[in-house]
Amino acid sequence: VLHGSPKGEISVTMQYVKFLMKKFPEHAWTVEQIGVNPSRIENSRGVFGGIIDSVRKADIVLWSFPVYHLLVPAQMKRFIELVHERGAAKAFRGKYAAALMTSIHYYDHTARNYIHAVSEDLGMKFSGAFTPKMDDLSLKDVQRSFLDFFSQLISECAEKSALPVSYPAAEMKPFTYKFAKAKAKINPENLKIRIVYDGSSANAKAMAGRVGSLFDSAVSADLSELDIKGGCLGCLQCGLRGECAYDGKDGYKEFHKSMILDADVIFFAGEMRDRYLSSRFKMFFDRSFYRNHMPAYEGKQIAWIISGPLSGNPNLRQILETYPETSHGNSAGFVSDESRNQKNIDAQIDALASRAVSLALKKYVPAETFLGNAGRRLFREEVWGHLGVVFAQDHAYYRKNGMFDFPWKKLSNWTIVPFASMILRIPAVRRGFNKRLKKGMIQGLERIVASA
Numbered sequence: 299v300l301h302g303s304p305k306g307e308i309s310v311t312m313q314y315v316k317f318l319m320k321k322f323p324e325h326a327w328t329v330e331q332i333g334v335n336p337s338r339i340e341n342s343r344g345v346f347g348g349i350i351d352s353v354r355k356a357d358i359v360l361w362s363f364p365v366y367h368l369l370v371p372a373q374m375k376r377f378i379e380l381v382h383e384r385g386a387a388k389a390f391r392g393k394y395a396a397a398l399m400t401s402i403h404y405y406d407h408t409a410r411n412y413i414h415a416v417s418e419d420l421g422m423k424f425s426g427a428f429t430p431k432m433d434d435l436s437l438k439d440v441q442r443s444f445l446d447f448f449s450q451l452i453s454e455c456a457e458k459s460a461l462p463v464s465y466p467a468a469e470m471k472p473f474t475y476k477f478a479k480a481k482a483k484i485n486p487e488n489l490k491i492r493i494v495y496d497g498s499s500a501n502a503k504a505m506a507g508r509v510g511s512l513f514d515s516a517v518s519a520d521l522s523e524l525d526i527k528g529g530c531l532g533c534l535q536c537g538l539r540g541e542c543a544y545d546g547k548d549g550y551k552e553f554h555k556s557m558i559l560d561a562d563v564i565f566f567a568g569e570m571r572d573r574y575l576s577s578r579f580k581m582f583f584d585r586s587f588y589r590n591h592m593p594a595y596e597g598k599q600i601a602w603i604i605s606g607p608l609s610g611n612p613n614l615r616q617i618l619e620t621y622p623e624t625s626h627g628n629s630a631g632f633v634s635d636e637s638r639n640q641k642n643i644d645a646q647i648d649a650l651a652s653r654a655v656s657l658a659l660k661k662y663v664p665a666e667t668f669l670g671n672a673g674r675r676l677f678r679e680e681v682w683g684h685l686g687v688v689f690a691q692d693h694a695y696y697r698k699n700g701m702f703d704f705p706w707k708k709l710s711n712w713t714i715v716p717f718a719s720m721i722l723r724i725p726a727v728r729r730g731f732n733k734r735l736k737k738g739m740i741q742g743l744e745r746i747v748a749s750a
Protein backbone atom coordinates (compact mmCIF):
# COMPACT_ATOMS: atom_id res chain seq x y z
CA VAL A 299 0.00 0.00 0.00
CA LEU A 300 1.44 3.34 -1.03
CA HIS A 301 -0.44 5.67 1.25
CA GLY A 302 -0.34 9.32 0.21
CA SER A 303 -2.16 11.19 2.97
CA PRO A 304 0.02 13.66 4.86
CA LYS A 305 -1.89 12.51 7.96
CA GLY A 306 -0.30 9.04 7.72
CA GLU A 307 -1.72 6.55 10.23
CA ILE A 308 -4.41 8.90 11.48
CA SER A 309 -5.88 9.59 8.09
CA VAL A 310 -9.43 8.76 7.08
CA THR A 311 -8.29 6.74 4.06
CA MET A 312 -5.93 4.74 6.24
CA GLN A 313 -8.93 3.42 8.19
CA TYR A 314 -10.20 1.87 4.96
CA VAL A 315 -6.79 0.25 4.46
CA LYS A 316 -6.85 -1.12 8.02
CA PHE A 317 -10.33 -2.50 7.40
CA LEU A 318 -9.03 -4.38 4.35
CA MET A 319 -6.01 -5.66 6.25
CA LYS A 320 -8.29 -7.16 8.90
CA LYS A 321 -10.65 -8.66 6.35
CA PHE A 322 -7.88 -10.20 4.23
CA PRO A 323 -5.35 -11.47 6.80
CA GLU A 324 -4.21 -14.20 4.40
CA HIS A 325 -2.25 -11.64 2.36
CA ALA A 326 1.06 -10.08 3.36
CA TRP A 327 0.55 -6.35 3.71
CA THR A 328 3.17 -3.63 3.72
CA VAL A 329 2.12 -0.01 4.10
CA GLU A 330 4.49 2.73 2.99
CA GLN A 331 3.71 6.28 4.09
CA ILE A 332 4.64 8.28 1.00
CA GLY A 333 2.72 11.41 2.05
CA VAL A 334 4.42 11.95 5.42
CA ASN A 335 7.71 13.81 5.72
CA PRO A 336 8.32 14.07 1.97
CA SER A 337 11.71 15.75 2.40
CA ARG A 338 12.97 12.69 4.30
CA ILE A 339 11.85 10.46 1.43
CA GLU A 340 13.52 12.80 -1.05
CA ASN A 341 16.75 13.40 0.87
CA SER A 342 17.42 9.96 2.30
CA ARG A 343 18.27 7.50 -0.46
CA GLY A 344 17.79 4.73 2.10
CA VAL A 345 14.21 5.72 2.89
CA PHE A 346 13.29 6.13 -0.78
CA GLY A 347 15.11 2.91 -1.69
CA GLY A 348 13.26 1.04 1.08
CA ILE A 349 9.90 2.04 -0.35
CA ILE A 350 10.96 1.04 -3.86
CA ASP A 351 12.21 -2.28 -2.49
CA SER A 352 8.85 -3.08 -0.99
CA VAL A 353 7.19 -2.20 -4.30
CA ARG A 354 9.60 -4.55 -6.06
CA LYS A 355 8.61 -7.41 -3.75
CA ALA A 356 4.88 -6.81 -4.14
CA ASP A 357 2.36 -8.47 -6.42
CA ILE A 358 -0.12 -5.64 -6.08
CA VAL A 359 0.33 -1.92 -5.56
CA LEU A 360 -2.63 -0.24 -3.89
CA TRP A 361 -2.44 3.54 -4.09
CA SER A 362 -4.34 4.91 -1.14
CA PHE A 363 -4.89 8.64 -0.78
CA PRO A 364 -7.28 11.50 -0.13
CA VAL A 365 -8.33 13.60 -3.12
CA TYR A 366 -6.60 16.98 -2.78
CA HIS A 367 -7.49 19.75 -5.17
CA LEU A 368 -8.86 17.36 -7.82
CA LEU A 369 -5.79 15.11 -7.70
CA VAL A 370 -3.45 13.42 -5.25
CA PRO A 371 -1.76 15.47 -2.48
CA ALA A 372 1.39 17.34 -3.54
CA GLN A 373 3.51 15.15 -1.25
CA MET A 374 2.39 12.01 -3.07
CA LYS A 375 2.82 13.76 -6.43
CA ARG A 376 6.44 14.45 -5.50
CA PHE A 377 6.99 10.77 -4.72
CA ILE A 378 5.71 9.84 -8.19
CA GLU A 379 8.06 12.39 -9.74
CA LEU A 380 10.98 10.93 -7.78
CA VAL A 381 10.18 7.47 -9.09
CA HIS A 382 10.61 8.79 -12.63
CA GLU A 383 13.56 11.08 -11.89
CA ARG A 384 15.48 8.26 -10.20
CA GLY A 385 14.72 5.60 -12.76
CA ALA A 386 12.79 3.51 -10.23
CA ALA A 387 9.83 2.79 -12.54
CA LYS A 388 11.18 -0.72 -13.20
CA ALA A 389 10.14 -1.76 -9.70
CA PHE A 390 6.47 -1.20 -10.64
CA ARG A 391 6.50 -2.79 -14.09
CA GLY A 392 4.08 -5.65 -14.73
CA LYS A 393 2.32 -5.43 -11.35
CA TYR A 394 -1.37 -5.10 -10.76
CA ALA A 395 -2.45 -1.76 -9.38
CA ALA A 396 -5.60 -0.24 -7.95
CA ALA A 397 -6.55 2.91 -6.10
CA LEU A 398 -8.46 3.62 -2.93
CA MET A 399 -9.32 7.25 -2.54
CA THR A 400 -11.55 9.10 -0.11
CA SER A 401 -13.02 12.53 -0.72
CA ILE A 402 -16.27 14.43 -0.70
CA HIS A 403 -16.68 13.41 -4.38
CA TYR A 404 -15.57 16.74 -5.75
CA TYR A 405 -13.58 15.81 -8.85
CA ASP A 406 -12.59 12.45 -7.49
CA HIS A 407 -12.93 11.23 -11.11
CA THR A 408 -10.02 13.43 -12.26
CA ALA A 409 -7.86 12.10 -9.41
CA ARG A 410 -8.84 8.57 -10.42
CA ASN A 411 -8.00 9.23 -14.08
CA TYR A 412 -4.66 10.67 -13.00
CA ILE A 413 -3.59 7.70 -10.89
CA HIS A 414 -4.85 5.30 -13.54
CA ALA A 415 -2.66 7.01 -16.16
CA VAL A 416 0.31 7.20 -13.77
CA SER A 417 -0.02 3.48 -13.03
CA GLU A 418 -0.01 2.66 -16.73
CA ASP A 419 2.96 4.97 -17.32
CA LEU A 420 4.78 2.90 -14.69
CA GLY A 421 3.97 -0.22 -16.66
CA MET A 422 1.30 -1.55 -14.26
CA LYS A 423 -2.06 -3.09 -15.03
CA PHE A 424 -4.73 -0.92 -13.48
CA SER A 425 -7.64 -2.91 -12.12
CA GLY A 426 -9.82 -0.01 -10.90
CA ALA A 427 -10.47 2.57 -8.20
CA PHE A 428 -12.69 2.50 -5.14
CA THR A 429 -13.90 6.02 -4.40
CA PRO A 430 -15.97 6.27 -1.21
CA LYS A 431 -17.01 9.50 0.42
CA MET A 432 -14.96 10.10 3.56
CA ASP A 433 -17.12 8.37 6.15
CA ASP A 434 -18.85 5.82 3.91
CA LEU A 435 -17.07 2.99 5.70
CA SER A 436 -19.89 3.18 8.25
CA LEU A 437 -22.32 1.97 5.56
CA LYS A 438 -22.80 -1.80 5.29
CA ASP A 439 -23.39 -1.75 1.53
CA VAL A 440 -20.22 0.28 0.96
CA GLN A 441 -18.28 -2.19 3.11
CA ARG A 442 -19.62 -5.00 0.97
CA SER A 443 -18.71 -3.26 -2.30
CA PHE A 444 -15.29 -2.47 -0.93
CA LEU A 445 -14.63 -6.13 -0.14
CA ASP A 446 -15.93 -7.13 -3.58
CA PHE A 447 -13.68 -4.55 -5.18
CA PHE A 448 -10.64 -5.90 -3.39
CA SER A 449 -11.48 -9.58 -4.07
CA GLN A 450 -11.78 -8.71 -7.75
CA LEU A 451 -8.34 -7.13 -7.68
CA ILE A 452 -6.86 -10.19 -5.97
CA SER A 453 -8.43 -12.59 -8.47
CA GLU A 454 -7.36 -10.51 -11.48
CA CYS A 455 -3.81 -10.56 -10.17
CA ALA A 456 -3.94 -14.31 -9.40
CA GLU A 457 -5.37 -15.12 -12.83
CA LYS A 458 -3.05 -12.66 -14.56
CA SER A 459 -6.06 -11.13 -16.32
CA ALA A 460 -5.34 -9.06 -19.41
CA LEU A 461 -6.29 -5.43 -18.81
CA PRO A 462 -6.43 -2.84 -21.59
CA VAL A 463 -4.39 0.37 -21.57
CA SER A 464 -6.71 3.34 -21.19
CA TYR A 465 -4.19 6.18 -21.22
CA PRO A 466 -1.59 5.76 -23.96
CA ALA A 467 1.58 7.76 -23.38
CA ALA A 468 1.27 11.43 -24.31
CA GLU A 469 4.70 12.37 -25.54
CA MET A 470 6.37 15.29 -27.21
CA LYS A 471 9.74 15.53 -28.94
CA PRO A 472 12.20 17.82 -27.15
CA PHE A 473 11.82 21.47 -28.01
CA THR A 474 13.43 24.60 -26.63
CA TYR A 475 11.28 27.67 -26.63
CA LYS A 476 13.41 30.80 -26.81
CA PHE A 477 12.26 33.94 -25.08
CA ALA A 478 11.64 36.77 -27.53
CA LYS A 479 10.31 40.12 -26.40
CA ALA A 480 6.92 41.04 -27.83
CA LYS A 481 7.04 43.96 -30.24
CA ALA A 482 3.76 45.58 -29.22
CA LYS A 483 2.50 46.12 -25.68
CA ILE A 484 -0.91 45.62 -24.16
CA ASN A 485 -1.30 48.14 -21.41
CA PRO A 486 -4.75 48.10 -19.96
CA GLU A 487 -5.38 50.70 -17.30
CA ASN A 488 -6.61 49.61 -13.90
CA LEU A 489 -6.06 45.91 -14.39
CA LYS A 490 -3.86 43.93 -12.07
CA ILE A 491 -1.98 41.41 -14.17
CA ARG A 492 -0.15 38.58 -12.44
CA ILE A 493 2.09 35.89 -13.89
CA VAL A 494 2.73 32.81 -11.76
CA TYR A 495 5.20 30.39 -13.30
CA ASP A 496 7.32 27.45 -12.32
CA GLY A 497 10.87 28.48 -13.15
CA SER A 498 12.14 24.91 -12.80
CA SER A 499 11.01 24.54 -16.41
CA ALA A 500 13.03 26.58 -18.90
CA ASN A 501 10.20 26.64 -21.45
CA ALA A 502 7.56 27.65 -18.92
CA LYS A 503 9.83 30.40 -17.62
CA ALA A 504 10.56 31.70 -21.12
CA MET A 505 6.88 31.63 -22.11
CA ALA A 506 6.01 33.48 -18.89
CA GLY A 507 8.69 35.97 -19.90
CA ARG A 508 6.97 36.48 -23.23
CA VAL A 509 3.71 37.25 -21.40
CA GLY A 510 5.56 39.67 -19.11
CA SER A 511 7.04 41.50 -22.08
CA LEU A 512 3.53 42.35 -23.27
CA PHE A 513 2.83 44.47 -20.20
CA ASP A 514 4.58 47.31 -18.40
CA SER A 515 3.05 46.64 -15.04
CA ALA A 516 2.51 42.88 -14.74
CA VAL A 517 3.86 41.28 -11.58
CA SER A 518 5.63 37.94 -12.11
CA ALA A 519 6.53 35.34 -9.52
CA ASP A 520 8.51 32.14 -9.77
CA LEU A 521 6.96 29.29 -7.79
CA SER A 522 10.30 27.52 -7.59
CA GLU A 523 11.55 30.44 -5.48
CA LEU A 524 8.42 30.89 -3.41
CA ASP A 525 8.91 30.89 0.37
CA ILE A 526 6.73 27.81 0.99
CA LYS A 527 7.70 25.34 3.68
CA GLY A 528 5.62 22.40 2.55
CA GLY A 529 2.34 20.97 1.31
CA CYS A 530 -1.02 21.16 3.03
CA LEU A 531 -1.01 18.87 6.08
CA GLY A 532 -4.74 18.28 6.06
CA CYS A 533 -4.99 19.36 9.72
CA LEU A 534 -8.06 21.55 8.97
CA GLN A 535 -7.06 24.21 11.48
CA CYS A 536 -8.08 26.61 8.73
CA GLY A 537 -11.71 25.52 8.91
CA LEU A 538 -12.79 27.78 11.75
CA ARG A 539 -10.97 31.06 11.04
CA GLY A 540 -8.58 30.51 8.17
CA GLU A 541 -5.57 29.89 10.42
CA CYS A 542 -2.88 27.70 8.89
CA ALA A 543 -0.27 25.51 10.56
CA TYR A 544 2.34 27.37 8.47
CA ASP A 545 1.27 30.87 9.66
CA GLY A 546 4.40 32.84 10.55
CA LYS A 547 6.59 30.09 9.10
CA ASP A 548 6.46 30.90 5.41
CA GLY A 549 5.22 33.50 2.96
CA TYR A 550 2.51 31.49 1.21
CA LYS A 551 -0.58 33.36 2.40
CA GLU A 552 0.80 36.82 1.56
CA PHE A 553 1.84 35.48 -1.83
CA HIS A 554 -1.59 33.99 -2.48
CA LYS A 555 -3.34 37.19 -1.44
CA SER A 556 -1.26 39.49 -3.63
CA MET A 557 -0.79 37.22 -6.64
CA ILE A 558 -4.23 35.55 -6.78
CA LEU A 559 -6.90 37.20 -4.64
CA ASP A 560 -5.86 40.72 -5.60
CA ALA A 561 -5.51 40.01 -9.34
CA ASP A 562 -7.79 40.66 -12.30
CA VAL A 563 -5.91 38.49 -14.79
CA ILE A 564 -3.68 35.57 -13.82
CA PHE A 565 -1.36 33.75 -16.19
CA PHE A 566 -0.20 30.39 -14.91
CA ALA A 567 2.79 28.93 -16.73
CA GLY A 568 4.07 25.46 -15.95
CA GLU A 569 5.43 22.28 -17.40
CA MET A 570 3.66 18.93 -17.47
CA ARG A 571 5.30 16.39 -15.18
CA ASP A 572 3.84 12.92 -15.39
CA ARG A 573 0.12 13.54 -15.93
CA TYR A 574 -0.20 16.95 -14.23
CA LEU A 575 2.00 20.00 -13.71
CA SER A 576 4.89 19.89 -11.24
CA SER A 577 4.44 18.91 -7.59
CA ARG A 578 5.51 22.48 -6.82
CA PHE A 579 2.45 23.74 -8.66
CA LYS A 580 0.37 21.17 -6.81
CA MET A 581 1.75 22.35 -3.49
CA PHE A 582 0.81 25.90 -4.45
CA PHE A 583 -2.79 24.85 -5.22
CA ASP A 584 -3.11 22.56 -2.17
CA ARG A 585 -2.03 25.28 0.20
CA SER A 586 -4.80 27.56 -1.09
CA PHE A 587 -7.05 25.30 0.99
CA TYR A 588 -6.59 27.75 3.89
CA ARG A 589 -9.59 29.44 2.24
CA ASN A 590 -11.46 26.13 2.23
CA HIS A 591 -14.39 26.30 -0.21
CA MET A 592 -14.61 30.05 -0.64
CA PRO A 593 -14.24 31.11 -4.28
CA ALA A 594 -10.73 32.32 -5.12
CA TYR A 595 -11.10 33.23 -8.79
CA GLU A 596 -14.41 35.09 -8.78
CA GLY A 597 -14.53 37.63 -11.63
CA LYS A 598 -10.99 36.83 -12.74
CA GLN A 599 -9.57 35.73 -16.06
CA ILE A 600 -7.22 32.78 -15.85
CA ALA A 601 -4.91 31.93 -18.75
CA TRP A 602 -2.91 28.71 -18.93
CA ILE A 603 0.47 28.43 -20.60
CA ILE A 604 1.64 24.87 -20.62
CA SER A 605 4.86 23.27 -21.70
CA GLY A 606 4.16 19.70 -22.78
CA PRO A 607 1.78 17.50 -24.75
CA LEU A 608 -1.43 19.06 -23.41
CA SER A 609 -3.68 17.80 -26.21
CA GLY A 610 -2.89 14.23 -25.12
CA ASN A 611 -4.09 14.95 -21.59
CA PRO A 612 -7.73 16.07 -21.51
CA ASN A 613 -7.89 15.15 -17.82
CA LEU A 614 -5.37 17.87 -16.97
CA ARG A 615 -7.20 20.35 -19.15
CA GLN A 616 -10.45 19.63 -17.33
CA ILE A 617 -8.78 20.06 -13.94
CA LEU A 618 -7.34 23.42 -14.94
CA GLU A 619 -10.64 24.61 -16.43
CA THR A 620 -12.45 23.62 -13.28
CA TYR A 621 -10.30 25.68 -10.91
CA PRO A 622 -11.74 29.00 -12.11
CA GLU A 623 -15.12 27.67 -13.17
CA THR A 624 -16.14 26.44 -9.76
CA SER A 625 -15.61 29.92 -8.40
CA HIS A 626 -17.24 32.01 -11.13
CA GLY A 627 -14.00 32.94 -12.82
CA ASN A 628 -13.20 32.39 -16.45
CA SER A 629 -10.67 30.11 -18.03
CA ALA A 630 -9.59 32.49 -20.79
CA GLY A 631 -7.72 29.82 -22.71
CA PHE A 632 -4.71 27.58 -23.13
CA VAL A 633 -1.47 27.79 -25.06
CA SER A 634 1.03 24.96 -25.13
CA ASP A 635 4.40 24.62 -26.80
CA GLU A 636 3.51 21.30 -28.43
CA SER A 637 3.41 22.79 -31.94
CA ARG A 638 7.20 23.21 -31.44
CA ASN A 639 6.99 26.27 -33.66
CA GLN A 640 8.38 29.40 -32.07
CA LYS A 641 6.46 31.88 -34.21
CA ASN A 642 3.24 30.03 -33.69
CA ILE A 643 3.65 29.87 -29.93
CA ASP A 644 4.55 33.56 -29.67
CA ALA A 645 1.49 34.50 -31.72
CA GLN A 646 -0.74 32.29 -29.57
CA ILE A 647 0.65 33.70 -26.32
CA ASP A 648 0.11 37.26 -27.57
CA ALA A 649 -3.43 36.44 -28.69
CA LEU A 650 -4.27 34.75 -25.38
CA ALA A 651 -2.95 37.72 -23.43
CA SER A 652 -4.96 40.19 -25.43
CA ARG A 653 -8.05 37.99 -25.13
CA ALA A 654 -7.68 37.68 -21.34
CA VAL A 655 -7.30 41.44 -21.02
CA SER A 656 -10.22 42.19 -23.30
CA LEU A 657 -12.45 39.80 -21.31
CA ALA A 658 -11.23 41.27 -18.03
CA LEU A 659 -12.12 44.78 -19.18
CA LYS A 660 -15.63 43.54 -19.96
CA LYS A 661 -15.69 41.76 -16.58
CA TYR A 662 -16.75 38.71 -18.56
CA VAL A 663 -18.32 35.87 -16.64
CA PRO A 664 -18.92 32.73 -18.74
CA ALA A 665 -22.11 30.73 -18.74
CA GLU A 666 -21.49 27.66 -16.64
CA THR A 667 -20.96 24.09 -17.69
CA PHE A 668 -21.41 21.04 -15.54
CA LEU A 669 -17.87 21.54 -14.19
CA GLY A 670 -18.62 24.71 -12.31
CA ASN A 671 -22.34 24.29 -11.77
CA ALA A 672 -22.18 20.84 -10.21
CA GLY A 673 -19.04 21.73 -8.26
CA ARG A 674 -20.64 24.74 -6.62
CA ARG A 675 -23.80 22.82 -5.76
CA LEU A 676 -21.75 20.08 -4.15
CA PHE A 677 -19.84 22.58 -2.01
CA ARG A 678 -23.06 24.38 -1.11
CA GLU A 679 -24.59 21.16 0.15
CA GLU A 680 -21.51 20.06 2.09
CA VAL A 681 -20.89 23.44 3.72
CA TRP A 682 -24.53 23.73 4.70
CA GLY A 683 -24.46 20.21 6.15
CA HIS A 684 -22.30 18.79 8.89
CA LEU A 685 -19.01 19.88 7.27
CA GLY A 686 -20.15 23.39 8.16
CA VAL A 687 -19.09 22.68 11.75
CA VAL A 688 -15.44 22.23 10.78
CA PHE A 689 -15.63 24.79 7.98
CA ALA A 690 -17.22 27.60 9.95
CA GLN A 691 -15.50 30.31 7.86
CA ASP A 692 -17.05 28.78 4.73
CA HIS A 693 -20.46 28.64 6.37
CA ALA A 694 -20.35 32.31 7.34
CA TYR A 695 -19.11 33.30 3.86
CA TYR A 696 -21.75 31.27 2.03
CA ARG A 697 -24.51 32.73 4.21
CA LYS A 698 -23.27 36.29 3.81
CA ASN A 699 -22.93 35.99 0.04
CA GLY A 700 -26.28 34.30 -0.64
CA MET A 701 -24.60 31.06 -1.69
CA PHE A 702 -27.07 28.83 0.15
CA ASP A 703 -29.47 29.29 -2.77
CA PHE A 704 -31.23 25.93 -2.41
CA PRO A 705 -34.35 25.29 -4.51
CA TRP A 706 -36.36 24.70 -1.33
CA LYS A 707 -35.89 28.38 -0.48
CA LYS A 708 -38.05 29.45 -3.43
CA LEU A 709 -41.65 30.03 -2.39
CA SER A 710 -42.97 28.98 -5.83
CA ASN A 711 -41.45 25.51 -5.31
CA TRP A 712 -43.71 25.10 -2.27
CA THR A 713 -46.83 26.65 -3.76
CA ILE A 714 -47.14 26.71 -7.56
CA VAL A 715 -45.21 23.47 -8.16
CA PRO A 716 -47.32 21.17 -5.89
CA PHE A 717 -50.53 22.90 -6.97
CA ALA A 718 -49.73 22.53 -10.68
CA SER A 719 -48.64 18.91 -10.19
CA MET A 720 -51.96 18.21 -8.48
CA ILE A 721 -54.21 19.67 -11.15
CA LEU A 722 -52.18 17.94 -13.86
CA ARG A 723 -53.54 14.66 -12.56
CA ILE A 724 -56.87 15.60 -14.19
CA PRO A 725 -56.76 13.96 -17.67
CA ALA A 726 -58.38 16.88 -19.56
CA VAL A 727 -56.00 19.41 -17.97
CA ARG A 728 -53.05 17.15 -18.74
CA ARG A 729 -54.05 16.84 -22.39
CA GLY A 730 -54.30 20.62 -22.76
CA PHE A 731 -50.99 21.08 -20.93
CA ASN A 732 -49.17 18.63 -23.20
CA LYS A 733 -50.59 20.39 -26.25
CA ARG A 734 -49.23 23.75 -25.14
CA LEU A 735 -46.01 22.48 -23.54
CA LYS A 736 -43.53 23.35 -26.31
CA LYS A 737 -44.99 26.80 -26.81
CA GLY A 738 -45.20 27.34 -23.05
CA MET A 739 -41.52 26.58 -22.62
CA ILE A 740 -40.50 29.51 -24.78
CA GLN A 741 -43.18 32.01 -23.72
CA GLY A 742 -40.96 33.91 -21.31
CA LEU A 743 -37.98 33.74 -23.63
CA GLU A 744 -40.03 35.06 -26.55
CA ARG A 745 -40.96 38.11 -24.50
CA ILE A 746 -37.25 38.80 -23.86
CA VAL A 747 -36.39 38.37 -27.55
CA ALA A 748 -39.28 40.67 -28.51
CA SER A 749 -38.06 43.42 -26.24
CA ALA A 750 -34.35 42.99 -27.09
Ligand SMILES: Cc1cc2nc3c(=O)[nH]c(=O)nc-3n(C[C@H](O)[C@H](O)[C@H](O)COP(=O)(O)O)c2cc1C
Binds near residue numbers: 303365367405532584
Ligand atom coordinates in the same frame (compact mmCIF):
# COMPACT_ATOMS: atom_id res chain seq x y z
C1 LIG B 1 -6.02 20.42 0.91
C2 LIG B 1 -7.27 19.60 0.73
C3 LIG B 1 -7.81 19.50 -0.52
C4 LIG B 1 -8.94 18.71 -0.72
N1 LIG B 1 -9.45 18.62 -1.98
C5 LIG B 1 -10.52 17.85 -2.22
C6 LIG B 1 -11.04 17.73 -3.52
O1 LIG B 1 -10.54 18.31 -4.50
N2 LIG B 1 -12.13 16.94 -3.69
C7 LIG B 1 -12.73 16.30 -2.65
O2 LIG B 1 -13.74 15.64 -2.88
N3 LIG B 1 -12.25 16.38 -1.39
C8 LIG B 1 -11.14 17.13 -1.15
N4 LIG B 1 -10.63 17.21 0.11
C9 LIG B 1 -11.23 16.38 1.18
C10 LIG B 1 -10.41 15.10 1.42
O3 LIG B 1 -10.24 14.38 0.22
C11 LIG B 1 -11.11 14.17 2.40
O4 LIG B 1 -11.32 14.85 3.59
C12 LIG B 1 -10.33 12.88 2.64
O5 LIG B 1 -11.22 11.92 3.13
C13 LIG B 1 -9.23 13.05 3.65
O6 LIG B 1 -8.56 11.83 3.77
P1 LIG B 1 -7.32 11.56 4.72
O7 LIG B 1 -7.79 11.80 6.13
O8 LIG B 1 -6.97 10.16 4.45
O9 LIG B 1 -6.22 12.50 4.35
C14 LIG B 1 -9.53 18.02 0.36
C15 LIG B 1 -8.98 18.14 1.63
C16 LIG B 1 -7.86 18.92 1.83
C17 LIG B 1 -7.27 19.03 3.19
